[in-house]
Amino acid sequence: MTSAALTSSSDTDWPRLLLGTLIGAVLGLLLLGVVVAAWWLGVARHDLQRLTASQGLEARLEQAAGPAAFGLTPVYVYDPDGAGRDWVAQTAPLWEAHGHEVRAIPVGADEALETDLARLAHRWAEPPRRPLILWRDGEDLVLCRCDSPRARTQARQALEASSSDAEPALTAPASPPSARRPPLPPTPKYPTLGPPPKTEASAPPPPAAAAPAPRATPTPRLPGDPAPATSAPAARATPPASAPAPRRERPPRRTDPPEARRDADSLFF
Numbered sequence: 001m002t003s004a005a006l007t008s009s010s011d012t013d014w015p016r017l018l019l020g021t022l023i024g025a026v027l028g029l030l031l032l033g034v035v036v037a038a039w040w041l042g043v044a045r046h047d048l049q050r051l052t053a054s055q056g057l058e059a060r061l062e063q064a065a066g067p068a069a070f071g072l073t074p075v076y077v078y079d080p081d082g083a084g085r086d087w088v089a090q091t092a093p094l095w096e097a098h099g100h101e102v103r104a105i106p107v108g109a110d111e112a113l114e115t116d117l118a119r120l121a122h123r124w125a126e127p128p129r130r131p132l133i134l135w136r137d138g139e140d141l142v143l144c145r146c147d148s149p150r151a152r153t154q155a156r157q158a159l160e161a162s163s164s165d166a167e168p169a170l171t172a173p174a175s176p177p178s179a180r181r182p183p184l185p186p187t188p189k190y191p192t193l194g195p196p197p198k199t200e201a202s203a204p205p206p207p208a209a210a211a212p213a214p215r216a217t218p219t220p221r222l223p224g225d226p227a228p229a230t231s232a233p234a235a236r237a238t239p240p241a242s243a244p245a246p247r248r249e250r251p252p253r254r255t256d257p258p259e260a261r262r263d264a265d266s267l268f269f
Contacts, residue, residue, distance in 0.1 A: 079131035
């Protein structure tokens with residue numbers, strides 16, 4: 001009886017387990033779908049799209065809109081219904097300041113080109129999103145479906161970044177070379193206690209020796225000429241000053257009394 005009760009209870013639990021598993025899987029898929037939809041609507045659908053092997057499309061864009069000015073990168077705008085006319089008019093001067101020129105694609109100029117652009121405006125099952133903005137970035141053609149503020153912000157940032165990479169960096173004017181300082185005198189290997197010695201000015205060169213005056217030759221003397229005056233003899237040299245005579249020393253004065261002096265004299269004789 002006990003085994004029969006267990007068998008009946010297990011048979012009734014299996015459907016419940018399968019139903020719970022199925023409900024959990026469905027809820028998980030729904031949650032995953034909500035996350036993917038939120039990511040797509042919030043981020044992915046506004047991202048820029050790169051078109052590879054687009055040389056033919058770019059050539060037709062240039063033929064329809066005309067070439068850009070020299071030195072500027074063309075930015076092609078396709079807006080047949082005028083949804084972004086005001087935004088393009090406000091943003092065009094900013095792009096031109098960064099080296100880009102806005103080139104509008106006229107409606108009805110090229111039917112094949114308009115067919116390709118209409119196909120690019122659709123992405124999956126979405127309705128067409130305009131305006132379309134296309135520009136060259138490296139080897140690819142970048143497409144922006146600029147129908148939202150997020151997409152327009154990404155397009156503006158990408159254009160500014162491409163212009164900063166393409167334009168040469170503006171270098172500051174080279175400063176004039178600084179005057180070279182005169183070489184400093186060599187410093188001693190070991191520090192000195194006193195102040196450094198002063199540099200002595202070089203002595204001026206000695207004056208040039210004066211050339212000797214030419215010696216006058218004596219005039220020949222003829223008979224009857226008066227005798228030439230002779231120069232007075234040179235004054236005698238003053239005798240050298242005589243040395244002072246040596247000073248005679250006086251005998252010491254005797255201070256003994258006369259009686260003692262007389263006794264001494266008598267004793268001597």
